[in-house]
Amino acid sequence: MYAKKMNVLFGLVLVLWTVCAQAGPKIETWTAANGARVYFVPTEGLPLVDIRVVFDAGSARDGAQFGLATLTSGLLDTGAGDWDADAIAKRLEGVGARLGTGASRDSAFVSLRSLTEPKLLEPALETMKAILARPSFSATDFEREKKNLLVGLKQREESPADLAGIAFFQKLYDDHPYAHPKEGNLDTVEKLTREDLQTFYRRYYVAKNALVVIVGEVDKAQAEAIAAGLLSALPEGVAAPALPEVAPPAAASMTRKFFPSAQTHVYSGVPGIKVGDPDYFPLYVGNHILGGSGLVSKISEEVREKRGLSYSATSYFYPFRVQGPFLMGLQTKNNTADEAVEVMQKTLRDFIQQGPAAKELEASKKNITGGFAMRLDSNQKLVDQVASIAFYGLPLDYLDTFIGKVDAVTAQEIQRAFKARIDPDKLQTVMVGAGANSEK
Amino acid sequence: MASLRTLGALLLAAPLSLQAASPKVSEFKLDNGMKLLVQEDHRAPVAVTQVWYKVGSSYEHGGITGISHMLEHMMFKGTKKHPPGEFSRIISANGGSENAFTGDDYTAYFQTLEKSRLPVSFELEADRMRNLRLLPDEFAKEQQVVLEERRLRTDDQPRAKLGEQFNAVAWSNSPYKNPVIGWPDDVSRLTVTDLADWYQRWYAPNNATLVVVGDVNPAEVRQLAQKYFGPLKPSTLPDLKPQGEIEQAGLRRITVKAPAKLPFVVMGYKVPALNGAAEEWEPYALEVAAGVLDGGNSARLETRLVRGQQIAASVSAGYDLYARLPSLFMIEGTPVQGKTAADLEKALLEEVRRLRDEPVAAEEMDRVKAQVLAGKVFERDSIFYQAMQLGTAETVGLGWKTVDEFVDKVNAVTPEQVRRVVRKYLVEDRLSIGYLDPQPIPEGQTAPEDRAPQGGSHVR
Numbered sequence: 001m002y003a004k005k006m007n008v009l010f011g012l013v014l015v016l017w018t019v020c021a022q023a024g025p026k027i028e029t030w031t032a033a034n035g036a037r038v039y040f041v042p043t044e045g046l047p048l049v050d051i052r053v054v055f056d057a058g059s060a061r062d063g064a065q066f067g068l069a070t071l072t073s074g075l076l077d078t079g080a081g082d083w084d085a086d087a088i089a090k091r092l093e094g095v096g097a098r099l100g101t102g103a104s105r106d107s108a109f110v111s112l113r114s115l116t117e118p119k120l121l122e123p124a125l126e127t128m129k130a131i132l133a134r135p136s137f138s139a140t141d142f143e144r145e146k147k148n149l150l151v152g153l154k155q156r157e158e159s160p161a162d163l164a165g166i167a168f169f170q171k172l173y174d175d176h177p178y179a180h181p182k183e184g185n186l187d188t189v190e191k192l193t194r195e196d197l198q199t200f201y202r203r204y205y206v207a208k209n210a211l212v213v214i215v216g217e218v219d220k221a222q223a224e225a226i227a228a229g230l231l232s233a234l235p236e237g238v239a240a241p242a243l244p245e246v247a248p249p250a251a252a253s254m255t256r257k258f259f260p261s262a263q264t265h266v267y268s269g270v271p272g273i274k275v276g277d278p279d280y281f282p283l284y285v286g287n288h289i290l291g292g293s294g295l296v297s298k299i300s301e302e303v304r305e306k307r308g309l310s311y312s313a314t315s316y317f318y319p320f321r322v323q324g325p326f327l328m329g330l331q332t333k334n335n336t337a338d339e340a341v342e343v344m345q346k347t348l349r350d351f352i353q354q355g356p357a358a359k360e361l362e363a364s365k366k367n368i369t370g371g372f373a374m375r376l377d378s379n380q381k382l383v384d385q386v387a388s389i390a391f392y393g394l395p396l397d398y399l400d401t402f403i404g405k406v407d408a409v410t411a412q413e414i415q416r417a418f419k420a421r422i423d424p425d426k427l428q429t430v431m432v433g434a435g436a437n438s439e440k
Numbered sequence: 441m442a443s444l445r446t447l448g449a450l451l452l453a454a455p456l457s458l459q460a461a462s463p464k465v466s467e468f469k470l471d472n473g474m475k476l477l478v479q480e481d482h483r484a485p486v487a488v489t490q491v492w493y494k495v496g497s498s499y500e501h502g503g504i505t506g507i508s509h510m511l512e513h514m515m516f517k518g519t520k521k522h523p524p525g526e527f528s529r530i531i532s533a534n535g536g537s538e539n540a541f542t543g544d545d546y547t548a549y550f551q552t553l554e555k556s557r558l559p560v561s562f563e564l565e566a567d568r569m570r571n572l573r574l575l576p577d578e579f580a581k582e583q584q585v586v587l588e589e590r591r592l593r594t595d596d597q598p599r600a601k602l603g604e605q606f607n608a609v610a611w612s613n614s615p616y617k618n619p620v621i622g623w624p625d626d627v628s629r630l631t632v633t634d635l636a637d638w639y640q641r642w643y644a645p646n647n648a649t650l651v652v653v654g655d656v657n658p659a660e661v662r663q664l665a666q667k668y669f670g671p672l673k674p675s676t677l678p679d680l681k682p683q684g685e686i687e688q689a690g691l692r693r694i695t696v697k698a699p700a701k702l703p704f705v706v707m708g709y710k711v712p713a714l715n716g717a718a719e720e721w722e723p724y725a726l727e728v729a730a731g732v733l734d735g736g737n738s739a740r741l742e743t744r745l746v747r748g749q750q751i752a753a754s755v756s757a758g759y760d761l762y763a764r765l766p767s768l769f770m771i772e773g774t775p776v777q778g779k780t781a782a783d784l785e786k787a788l789l790e791e792v793r794r795l796r797d798e799p800v801a802a803e804e805m806d807r808v809k810a811q812v813l814a815g816k817v818f819e820r821d822s823i824f825y826q827a828m829q830l831g832t833a834e835t836v837g838l839g840w841k842t843v844d845e846f847v848d849k850v851n852a853v854t855p856e857q858v859r860r861v862v863r864k865y866l867v868e869d870r871l872s873i874g875y876l877d878p879q880p881i882p883e884g885q886t887a888p889e890d891r892a893p894q895g896g897s898h899v900r
Contacts, residue, residue: 089738096814151753154701262591308584370535377484
């Protein structure tokens with residue numbers, strides 16, 4: 001099960017897509033009896049509902065037991081209440097429902113997509129409720145899921161891209177809880193016990209540490225009933241404590257790891273920003289120009305369009321609860337790796353030095369604001385957006401004010417924010433490939 | 441179980457509202473032969489445009505494999521009117537996102553835009569349908585980009601490498617034996633002249649389908665399409681040789697060695713696709729067979745091999761009935777630690793035998809059908825996916841109406857029909873099996889792990 005999910009560095013991260021229609025959806029919110037926050041957006045047009053319960057129970061809560069949050073999340077739907085994994089799967093799939101569980105660095109979730117027809121929705125909700133509140137963590141399921149996670153971790157070692165991502169986070173975050181890969185490592189997962197998972201579950205899967213997002217063709221009364229029903233069995237508990245701040249790197253570093261691949265995979269960056277950072281908008285718009293807008297961004301222009309060095313070359317800020325990474329990345333054949341890194345880093349330096357041209361800024365603003373409607377054009381995207389707003393405590397009018405804030409960004413602000421936040425002399429760079437060997 | 445049976449049956453019987461929700465597609469044809477499909481979805485003020493050409497890797501011959509994909513890349517490199525890169529800059533400045541994809545049977549280009557910007561994408565797509573300028577300098581760079589793409593997607597991915605070589609063995613002469621991205625030697629020797637030739641041959645309105653899904657009015661879209669695409673001249677399209685696959689006469693096997701940590705098994709049975717199927721029900725019965733094996737966590741492979749016997753760490757089965765030519769019914773998996781590829785192969789073959797010798801239980805049939813029906817509603821959440829389906833069905837020669845028929849046709853499949861197709865097609869003489877044989881990953885000769893530039897070091 002894990003092997004399929006593992007090869008993406010940011011796949012499950014609750015990324016704050018800088019969202020963008022002229023106004024966002026109206027989000028209704030309330031607090032359930034046991035303290036969990038509920039966020040609801042009614043939609044029309046399709047007889048379906050998406051429900052996502054999010055916990056502050058990501059891999060940043062692993063402590064020294066790397067992989068604990070991921071394995072705990074993976075066990076939830078393998079047995080709960082009176083049902084084993086077979087029974088749960090049959091109950092959900094018999095009504096056409098789709099249930100998912102997963103964890104990122106910051107959070108863990110249980111999600112359900114179902115048709116709204118009550119005779120189909122009710123059994124799905126009943127199953128989800130048991131998964132949330134009464135997971136079995138049986139010995140058999142634990143051993144199997146752990147073994148399969150270990151298989152996934154071995155597969156990770158086949159991938160220079162995965163290895164580069166892991167090494168990059170390690171350099172960036174050192175002993176911070178964001179440093180280790182969310183799936184853990186072979187040696188740490190090997191040591192996990194069933195009791196460890198139960199302890200983790202009991203601490204973090206509690207109402208005060210949870211929020212519920214409901215988006216779909218249901219009315220408010222239905223949404224209230226859904227949320228109350230789902231959460232009624234969760235103990236109140238307490239919220240997770242704040243995560244430590246991330247220390248900025250003292251100096252630049254270069255990590256080269258050999259891997260017998262045709263390409264060298266490169267990541268280069270520094271710890272970036274938290275969700276809600278006051279400089280978020282200048283940095284987001286600036287990075288859109290620098291490396292965040294696909295083929296038309298400066299890094300892609302220099303690395304791919306002008307020189308044909310890489311299929312993809314990008315830069316992004318990934319705001320997390322505390323400082324998420326700013327990272328640039330590319331892959332290129334081994335003997336052009338050094339050249340490509342130089343081009344990419346020079347593009348960053350020049351951008352910080354010179355700031356964006358007026359035309360570039362205008363083009364990026366047009367793309368972001370003109371594309372706002374596309375960030376909200378499906379139930380799925382709405383759930384993602386609302387979950388981010390909810391989890392990170394952004395204002396409920398975040399989407400309504402988004403376009404105005406993008407339009408207000410100036411070239412000077414971008415340059416100031418980049419100078420303040422990104423020191424090109426402190427870049428942490430990781431190269432994994434056959435070109436990373438000193439003996440080329 | 442009784443209650444589950446009821447629930448599955450209930451989903452199949454009850455929701456007339458769901459079936460009524462099936463969206464209406466408007467179909468038009470311009471005088472120059474270009475087809476236009478419009479589906480309304482008014483949930484958000486957005487529209488997706490996709491231009492589908494009937495050309496892809498299965499149209500290619502030896503020596504020029506990968507040319508369709510390479511041409512797709514060059515389609516962003518300028519026309520007489522718009523210099524290289526401008527296409528993307530215009531779409532971007534209009535708030536749009538865009539890209540393209542090439543498959544065995546199609547090449548497609550898309551933009552997603554706020555609905556009022558539809559003319560922007562129509563103008564640009566119409567322009568590059570007939571007026572592409574293939575510049576040698578741009579081509580030289582893009583060829584390097586595509587070679588990087590190949591290294592990224594295939595050469596450095598053990599399972600993709602196995603997949604590529606597996607197809608080359610499973611197929612004797614069907615063009616599905618070639619990778620979409622092309623063989624490296626072919627890709628690196630393509631010339632601008634080859635591309636110009638390929639472009640002339642296939643890029644014409646009478647070889648294209650324009651699909652628009654979103655918050656639009658079909659009559660208005662038709663007018664716009666007429667305005668921008670209407671003036672384009674049609675071409676005389678070449679006859680496509682059928683290249684029918686010869687009959688396989690026994691099991692085929694291949695092993696691919698690659699630096700890797702885990703073994704992996706792929707199995708493929710030659711089966712008919714919907715297009716050209718002698719019996720129309722057969723592909724739908726094969727689709728149900730795939731669902732019985734791998735329709736979620738309650739399906740047989742997950743229940744029996746991952747959870748029950750714990751032979752597989754992961755396993756999947758699938759079948760693409762929307763292919764232009766006969767295709768493969770694929771089953772693949774990773775054995776758990778302590779089991780071999782051979783162990784897993786045996787277990788997978790046993791599952792095929794069960795499917796052949798024992799009728800599928802009514803409860804399993806209901807569950808597969810329930811998921812298909814719910815899935816049909818869920819997939820309407822994405823306008824892009826809806827456009828993809830219409831474009832694919834039209835481009836492989838089935839016509840978009842087959843997309844609408846899908847749920848009903850699957851519902852009509854009986855357990856006996858599943859058994860019949862399995863008996864007929866999932867047999868050893870149609871089977872190819874591939875193993876990934878993992879080789880040690882060399883550690884590298886003690887490269888200094890951490891080297892700080894300019895004498896600095898990372899301390900914290």
